[in-house]
Amino acid sequence: MSERRIPGAPALAVTLRRSGRARRISLRVSQLDGRVTLTVPNGVPEAEALAFARDKAEWIQTHLARRGGDVDIAPGSELPVEGTMRRIAPAPGRRIVLERDQILVPEATAPARLxxxxxxxxxxxxxxxxxxxxxxxxxxxxxxxxxxxxxxxxxxxxxxxxxxxxxxxxxxxxxxxxxxxxxxxxxxxxxxxxxxxxxxxxxxxxxxxxxxxxxxxxxxxxxxxx
Structure with a gap:
């Protein structure tokens, strides 16, 4: 597998995967990590596969937007806990405290501690x-x-x-x-x-x-x- 870039605004990163079992070119957008995989049968030129991906750029962007971006955990970001969205805020003490709409976390080690x-x-x-x-x-x-x-x-x-x-x-x-x-x-x-x-x-x-x-x-x- 190798990564390719599809020109656009913004440009799209696509992982190209050759497959001897594939019968046609296909695209998949992972809902877990947002990775876009372009599966290409052996024998199909790479240029043809990338042209297929360019034609599907709007479809890819729609699926990526539906998934939403990744959230890096840090003070000020929001995280669901037991189904309720809570904002991460610095804790005045050393303990993590779960409140109705926020989580108080000692700031120096917030991601690891949380x-x-x-x-x-x-x-x-x-x-x-x-x-x-x-x-x-x-x-x-x-x-x-x-x-x-x-x-x-x-x-x-x-x-x-x-x-x-x-x-x-x-x-x-x-x-x-x-x-x-x-x-x-x-x-x-x-x-x-x-x-x-x-x-x-x-x-x-x-x-x-x-x-x-x-x-x-x-x-x-x-x-x-x-």
Whole structure:
């Protein structure tokens, strides 16, 4: 893969990827990081592929604008915590304090301190939710780990280990608890069969709204850069 520039106002960075399996030129705009990938079949001249991308420049710009830009975490920027947008402000003391519309963070180490604090808060919320759902289900889990995953919000292994994205703490509480219920349900049903979804509904209730939110809006949680 290699990067190319498409002239325009502004110019567009495009990652050109050759593929022996591709049958036609295609474009993809990642909702996770905004990367524009131009997939080109082997044998198609690069000039033809770049001309295709130039013709689609307006389409690319529309999708990039819909995603929104990345947000570098710093004093004055805004960040959602448990679904509520809050402005990051300098803390008068040494502790991070969550208020209704702002987060007070010691200024000298704001991004690193806030990142660690959010992961701790995410773990607290997820452990509480998983303990509750596991008790309802009558099944125990072995451990909970947090990662910054991009392809999934959670997982459950055959030995009962649960994994979650710490970024769930940025979403509304009902989204986080839905994902917890989803993964705990796998302790009983290691599949996505009708029986599995009945288990999720028994634990959580109507899971369709938070599931739909994650599909349509969840990628936006990856915009925040620490």
């Amino acid at each position: 990142h660690a604090w959010l992961k701790t808060l995410a773990r607290d919320r997820l452990v509480a939710a998983c303990d509750d759902y596991a008790a309802q289900l009558g099944r125990g889990y072995t451990r909970i780990t947090l990662r910054d995953t991009r392809s999934r919000w959670g997982s459950c292994t055959s030995d009962g280990a649960l994994m979650f994205s710490w970024r769930l703490i940025l979403a509304a509480p009902e989204v986080l608890t839905y994902v917890a219920a989803h993964e705990v349900a796998h302790l009983a049903e290691m599949n996505h069969s009708p029986a599995f979804w009945r288990t999720v509904e028994r634990l959580y209730g109507d899971y369709r709204p938070p599931r739909a939110w994650l599909r349509s809006e969840g990628s936006g949680l990856h915009r925040y850069r620490f």
